[in-house]
Amino acid sequence: METRHHHSRRAFLSQTGKVTAAYAVAGLASGAAQAAPAAPPQTRPMSEAGVSKLTDQHYCLTEVRLEEGFERDGEIVIGTRTALYTLEIKAGKIAALHPAGAALPAGVPCYRAHGQLALPAMRDMHIHLDKTFYSGPWQAPLPRQGKTILDMIAREEKLIPQLLPTSQQRAEALIALLQSKGTTVARSHCNIDPVSGLKSLEHLQRALENHRDDFVCEIVAFPQHGLLHSKVDGLMREAMKMGVAYVGGLDPTNVDGAMEKSLDGMFQIALDTGKGVDIHLHETNPAGVAAVNYMIETVEKNPALHGKVTISHAFALTTLSQGALAETIGRMAAQQMTIASTVPLGSLTMPLPQLSEKGVFVMTGTDSVIDHWSPFGKGDMLEKANLYAQIYRGSDEFRLSRAMAIATGGVLPLDDSGKRAWPKAGDDAAFTLVPASCSAEAVARLPERSATFHRGRMVFGSVGVA
Incomplete structure (x- = not known):
């Protein structure tokens, strides 16, 4: 949908x-x-060492949970696979998605999402x-x-x-x-x-x-x-x-x-x-x-x-x-x-x-x-x-x-076949972090949002210091 x-x-x-x-x-x-x-309103920092303001034009956000595909029992979708990534953000865009453990660009400041799920920004x-x-x-x-x-x-x-x-x-x-x-x-x-x-x-x-x-x-x-x-x-x-x-x-x-x-x-x-x-x-x-x-x-x-x-x-x-x-x-x-x-x-x-x-x-x-x-x-x-x-x-x-598409202007992490559609390198760095395992859980359980990003700027909440 x-x-x-x-x-x-x-x-x-x-x-x-x-x-x-x-x-x-x-x-x-x-x-x-x-x-x-x-x-x-404000939420509590994700950790005592968290930061609530980012001024960097180029930074990395580590430990971001992204959806990778559907788990199926025959033709029935029974779950959603996820993995942790680092989002490299530069000039308001997602410059790259680095798998967990990959070498990150030298000299670029890093912050932590603490394994929270990234969802597309709401509209x-x-x-x-x-x-x-x-x-x-x-x-x-x-x-x-x-x-x-x-x-x-x-x-x-x-x-x-x-x-x-x-x-x-x-x-x-x-x-x-x-x-x-x-x-x-x-x-x-x-x-x-x-x-x-x-x-x-x-x-x-x-x-x-x-x-x-x-x-x-x-x-x-x-x-x-x-x-x-x-x-x-x-x-x-x-x-x-x-x-x-x-x-x-x-x-x-x-x-x-x-x-x-x-x-x-x-x-x-x-x-x-x-x-x-x-x-x-x-x-x-x-x-x-x-x-x-x-x-x-x-x-x-x-x-x-x-x-x-x-x-x-x-x-x-x-x-x-x-x-x-x-x-x-x-x-x-x-x-x-x-x-x-x-x-x-x-x-x-x-x-x-x-x-x-x-x-x-x-x-x-x-x-x-x-x-x-x-x-x-x-x-x-x-x-x-x-x-x-x-x-x-x-x-x-x-x-x-x-169902989440109605809240995001049609942007979904996975397409109907289960292939990742968002985020991709070159996309606007516009997303929100939530303590959920997947978007289905987020829609059903309505977790609080921990941080919101708009064009690479954190406009609400906090993230951890790497």
Whole structure:
């Protein structure tokens, strides 16, 4: 399974498309929204002689456990073979893989991984870094029952001004959380609305600039309050000039009340600016199916959009008959459209395996870590792989190892035949170390990450001194 996944806020899991969630304004006013972010989490050093900062451009990391192949009983994969290697890292790349005991380059500093397993770096491809409550005082959302998406927009219009003063610091705290979970690549949606204007975007860009050497993030300009409903076409176009990578959108029928006009507006901005599209589509009623079909038709008519459109959540796919689903997936695959799913729990089971098998790239993300939509996110992409394995009955060694692809953008240590696919000399030195025997165990048991590396830089945790 070489997929990527994403999914919507759990507030949209009901089949009616209605959502409930609210945050206690009184609690925010008393300091919850503007409290200074806490220090990012840290793990204990791997040894008392460990180091938590590497400045070397050229170094060796010894005793790294890498996967070598599958163990089989006939045709059944029953285990994973591993061995210890030294990763020689130079200028952000893996320069060489040296077997244990091999002579290492003279004069190059060495550090120890203590036999821990290297996994590919994780990718959080649907998150909202700009409006998180993370790092502030605990506050659960108010009951959701009976609230529509428009109710949520009204609530957010009151919350955003209280979040803006600390939004940059909170975004940076959340980035640190992601790094502590092995994630160094993300796609973040960022509010473009009449309340915050372009300030949320400005704050997020400052946060990302402070992490330009240890974290990569592409931004989606997200009209959370509706492209038409909040009249932000002009603001969206300004955001495109500020370096945003994707044009966002939101439920064109439930929010904007005019499916074709809303989608046309979104796609026109993308066509005019040469950007991609990543739309939140939570609608599960016939309007959601109509929106999916209209988007596919639009991409089919506009070659410039080919390979540049992501539908986040796409709950409408759960309502299709098998025949209609197969046809829709085939058309999406032909246009290289992408699905972003958070692998949701609930009554709607997304056809993620079918999408992947037919060539639609599926990716996942945290969405909400903690905010007025949901308090449950942990910022852990490996947890998403675990959830995928549970939902789609992947409890055996082979399927557990395949499930990790959803967390890594399709990068897996072994290919389906059991041949090593990662890491190889020349690859970016982007990985995380975990106390696990193989990737199947890591997906099933969710070990803590001990260290995270991005382009050769250790951005979280510690390693031992050789």
